[in-house]
Amino acid sequence: xxxxxxxxxxxxxxxxxxxxxxxxxxxxxxxxxxxxxxxxxxxxxxxxxxxxxxxxxxxxxxxxxxxxxxxxxxxxxxxxxxxxxxxxxxxxxxxxxxxxxxxxxxxxxxxxxxxxxxxxxxxxxxxxxxxxxxxxxxxxxxxxxxxxxxxxxxxxxxxxxxxxxxxxxxxxxxxxxxxxxxxxxxxxxxxxxxxxxxxxxxxxxxxxxxxxxxxxxxxxxxxxxxxxxxxxxxxxxxxxxxxxxxxxxxxxxxxxxxxxxxxxxxxxxxxxxxxxxxxxxxxxxxxxxxxxxxxxxxxxxxxxxxxxxxxxxxxxxxxxxx
Amino acid sequence: xxxxxxxxxxxxxxxxxxxxxxxxxxxxxxxxxxxxxxxxxxxxxxxxxxxxxxxxxxxxxxxxxxxxxxxxxxxxxxxxxxxxxxxxxxxxxxxxxxxxxxxxxxxxxxxxxxxxxxxxxxxxxxxxxxxxxxxxxxxxxxxxxxxxxxxxxxxxxxxxxxxxxxxxxxxxxxxxxxxxxxxxxxxxxxxxxxxxxxxxxxxxxxxxxxxxxxxxxxxxxxxxxxxxxxxxxxxxxxxxxxxxxxxxxxxxxxxxxxxxxxxxxxxxxxxxxxxxxxxxxxxxxxxxxxxxxxxxxxxxxxxxxxxxxxxxxxx
Numbered sequence: 317x318x319x320x321x322x323x324x325x326x327x328x329x330x331x332x333x334x335x336x337x338x339x340x341x342x343x344x345x346x347x348x349x350x351x352x353x354x355x356x357x358x359x360x361x362x363x364x365x366x367x368x369x370x371x372x373x374x375x376x377x378x379x380x381x382x383x384x385x386x387x388x389x390x391x392x393x394x395x396x397x398x399x400x401x402x403x404x405x406x407x408x409x410x411x412x413x414x415x416x417x418x419x420x421x422x423x424x425x426x427x428x429x430x431x432x433x434x435x436x437x438x439x440x441x442x443x444x445x446x447x448x449x450x451x452x453x454x455x456x457x458x459x460x461x462x463x464x465x466x467x468x469x470x471x472x473x474x475x476x477x478x479x480x481x482x483x484x485x486x487x488x489x490x491x492x493x494x495x496x497x498x499x500x501x502x503x504x505x506x507x508x509x510x511x512x513x514x515x516x517x518x519x520x521x522x523x524x525x526x527x528x529x530x531x532x533x534x535x536x537x538x539x540x541x542x543x544x545x546x547x548x549x550x551x552x553x554x555x556x557x558x559x560x561x562x563x564x565x566x567x568x569x570x571x572x573x574x575x576x577x578x579x580x581x582x583x584x585x586x587x588x589x590x591x592x593x594x595x596x597x598x599x600x601x602x603x604x605x606x607x608x609x610x611x612x613x614x615x616x617x618x619x620x621x622x623x624x625x626x627x628x629x630x631x632x633x634x635x636x637x638x
Numbered sequence: 639x640x641x642x643x644x645x646x647x648x649x650x651x652x653x654x655x656x657x658x659x660x661x662x663x664x665x666x667x668x669x670x671x672x673x674x675x676x677x678x679x680x681x682x683x684x685x686x687x688x689x690x691x692x693x694x695x696x697x698x699x700x701x702x703x704x705x706x707x708x709x710x711x712x713x714x715x716x717x718x719x720x721x722x723x724x725x726x727x728x729x730x731x732x733x734x735x736x737x738x739x740x741x742x743x744x745x746x747x748x749x750x751x752x753x754x755x756x757x758x759x760x761x762x763x764x765x766x767x768x769x770x771x772x773x774x775x776x777x778x779x780x781x782x783x784x785x786x787x788x789x790x791x792x793x794x795x796x797x798x799x800x801x802x803x804x805x806x807x808x809x810x811x812x813x814x815x816x817x818x819x820x821x822x823x824x825x826x827x828x829x830x831x832x833x834x835x836x837x838x839x840x841x842x843x844x845x846x847x848x849x850x851x852x853x854x855x856x857x858x859x860x861x862x863x864x865x866x867x868x869x870x871x872x873x874x875x876x877x878x879x880x881x882x883x884x885x886x887x888x889x890x891x892x893x894x895x896x897x898x899x900x901x902x903x904x905x906x907x908x909x910x911x912x913x914x915x916x917x918x919x920x921x922x923x924x925x926x927x928x929x930x931x932x933x934x935x936x937x938x939x940x941x942x943x944x945x946x947x948x949x950x951x952x953x
Contacts, residue, residue: 435944446944449943450936453933453937456928456932456934460929460933570762580759614777616773616776617770617774618773620767630756631755
């Protein structure tokens with residue numbers, strides 16, 4: 317698409333080197349954060365420490381994966397945060413009091429996501445505006461459902477999220493599982509390739525006989541599904557809900573995808589990188605700052621600084637490879 | 639009939655029709671009470687959306703992917719900068735406005751620098767910078783209820799023959815924007831870049847300089863908006879700009895500007911801003927709860943976009 321990628325013809329060796337560097341960049345940035353934490357507070361690097369530090373990383377990672385699906389097809393979901401909040405409110409109220417009703421509502425909300433995908437494709441709408449509008453819808457529904465913070469998580473959910481796995485902390489295992497499932501689904505399966513192709517070259521996919529409408533519907537439905545899981549996981553950890561509980565997730569999820577090596581257009585994404593990106597943000601935002609005695613005012617800025625630093629590193633690598 | 643048909647074909651007319659319908663619905667409910675007051679209030683509130691909407695319009699017109707997500711954080715920080723500079727002193731009003739304008743312009747410059755140096759999509763660049771601006775604002779204006787000087791607060795609420803002075807300023811600004819867009823080299827360059835970046839480059843348009851100007855302009859408008867908001871609502875706060883993320887983008891799209899770039903519409907910004915503000919007024923007069931109001935606002939925005947959409951994009 318852009319002129320820079322057409323004109324550069326680097327030697328294969330340096331291009332491979334650049335690609336390798338880009339691939340390991342997410343892991344490298346997380347390693348740096350971990351080393352910094354270990355240096356500042358060695359006791360944090362333990363079974364208990366990781367459980368504590370990565371506690372909230374799982375819902376963030378799930379929301380990031382949800383965002384990854386729509387970014388794959390060149391769209392953006394600015395409503396994922398309030399959607400996670402809405403799911404949280406449903407989980408803490410209906411899913412607890414009337415499980416059948418709760419499940420139906422959650423399934424219906426996934427159907428709404430699928431419908432949005434169809435709407436955006438058929439009417440050729442900008443997903444930014446549609447999902448911004450939807451963010452008000454989810455927030456409104458959440459407030460109607462739970463005007464005051466409260467509710468209670470279903471016991472089975474609390475039990476699941478508080479599960480103590482032997483040797484390796486549960487959040488780490490969960491993160492690996494999420495990363496692998498999405499990696500195989502999207503990067504290794506036949507239809508996953510078509511889905512990515514719908515972001516990379518929609519015309520080619522359309523001409524090859526695949527339905528572009530179906531790819532949009534599938535991807536938005538997947539976003540909805542992972543949004544639902546994220547909201548449920550969040551309530552399993554916090555045990556009660558608040559209509560605003562997920563608001564920060566919209567920006568975090570986009571940042572996580574980009575940090576993990578995803579690109580904004582062209583179906584170039586990395587599921588495992590996105591999960592690592594989400595964990596990096598979760599680690600950097602609060603544990604690292606706490607250990608560095610930086611006031612919580614700068615928590616949000618830390619995300620921005622990390623994002624810019626990693627993107628700068630990536631730009632530097634690309635330029636060297638060119 | 640032909641004239642009528644031509645009028646209906648203009649992209650911005652629908653936003654004004656929408657505003658009118660919502661206003662009529664609201665005054666039907668009140669039985670005609672407060673019809674004029676509603677318009678005066680709507681004009682004052684719509685100005686703030688118009689100011690940032692114009693900046694966002696120029697940015698979006700640059701083409702796919704161009705959007706300024708840092709506006710809410712920008713407005714918040716500029717409101718604090720303005721109020722701290724004014725420090726409650728009537729003599730410092732101009733200095734405060736200049737400070738807010740400069741603060742916003744610098745944010746715009748930084749946004750552009752990130753886009754250019756890191757070669758990243760503007761959405762990500764403005765998103766990253768908004769994280770940092772937000773923290774700066776929390777740190778800078780923490781815990782202080784920063785009030786505007788009396789003279790500035792009075793000025794922001796002045797009305798001339800029922801017209802809020804800020805609305806007059808907003809109309810003037812929109813006219814300037816219209817001239818800049820249609821009659822000046824700068825505006826034509828923005829449109830050309832949005833229509834076809836390659837062609838614009840080959841035609842010798844200084845693409846990067848135009849983009850630099852556009853992001854700086856959007857930032858500066860966000861800055862001045864922050865100062866005015868703090869004057870109108872009698873105080874700066876961190877979340878004063880929060881609603882302008884949705885509204886700045888929504889008014890651009892509802893107003894008939896193409897999200898694919900290359901096609902901008904200035905009058906539509908005013909129409910769409912009035913529509914959004916009157917929509918909220920209507921829901922308030924109906925007495926709906928906060929949750930229901932958010933729900934309906936969202937649904938109506940999605941509905942309007944769906945009805946107005948359908949342009950073929952280049953993506």
